[in-house]
Amino acid sequence: MPTISQQTRNQLFLLLRELPLSDEPWAEGHYWESLRSSVLHSLGAIELPIDRSYSGTREQVLVYAHSCSDTELLDLLEIALSCSGSWELQRVFDEFAYCINDVFATRGVGYRLTPQDRDQSPQIVVVEETVSYExxxxxxxxxxxxxxxxxxxxxxxxxxxxxxxxxxxxxxxxxxxxxxxxxxxxxxxxxxxxxxxxxxxxxxxxxxxxxxxxxxxxxxxxxxxxxxxxxxxxxxxxxxxxxxxxxxxxxxxxxxxxxxxxxxxxxxx
The missing domain is CATH 1.20.120.330 (Nucleotidyltransferases  domain 2)
Structure with missing residues (x-):
């Protein structure tokens, strides 16, 4: 499967860190808690596999995003898009998905996000040949x-x-x-x-x-x-x-x- 370079990982990390979620602290906190909970379920874990000195939920998720495997990072990005919640934030997450695809394309990484489909959130798929995907x-x-x-x-x-x-x-x-x-x-x-x-x-x-x-x-x-x-x-x-x-x-x-x-x-x- 395609590998993710450190430069690509850094760009994806920055996109996640800089998500403009809400002016209301409680709403942003709810998103990160929902994301953390969903990641734990996907891992079948009680705690994220990171240094326990990180106490904030957002901080924990971001530390995990910076240190997890390629496969876990892709899963995290999919989960991040599926936790978008209210329709008011849809434009934010549409832009987030667009930027993720732009990073994949400009870095020549063989992955793409599928389009939003009914109740299905975007999914990351392998694109080994652009022609066959398109x-x-x-x-x-x-x-x-x-x-x-x-x-x-x-x-x-x-x-x-x-x-x-x-x-x-x-x-x-x-x-x-x-x-x-x-x-x-x-x-x-x-x-x-x-x-x-x-x-x-x-x-x-x-x-x-x-x-x-x-x-x-x-x-x-x-x-x-x-x-x-x-x-x-x-x-x-x-x-x-x-x-x-x-x-x-x-x-x-x-x-x-x-x-x-x-x-x-x-x-x-």
Missing amino acids: TAIEPALQALASEQFAAADQEFRTALQHYRNSRFPDCITWCGNAMESVLVVIAQSRGWKIPGKGKMGILFKSVISELGIPPAYQKPFDGVATLRGQLSSAHGGGVKPRVVSQRDARYMLAITAATIALVIDSNSR
């Missing part, structure tokens, strides 16, 4: 923003989270879940019979046929169904340990995202 991942997230695809949206975001944390079998599993949810929602909304229960390849073939998508699109998707069956964590590995590479998960993410965007776009025409 032409596949981002369009898929935009397509899934519709309320009817809320479950699929959550499943795809979970796949992205697993990829960021190097849980590649789980990434493949949740990619498959998201794709299947999209297909089922479209079929049900159109009143089509859902064929081949438990067989995503058959369901996909039926849906693209009904939507008038050329059959040639079936072949790339066959690989997705095969990967899901052979490499995902949804099935037992048997005697031989299952080895799932980052390359496998990256391919699954890209092809799933592109297919989701294609199918939803075709359904809306």
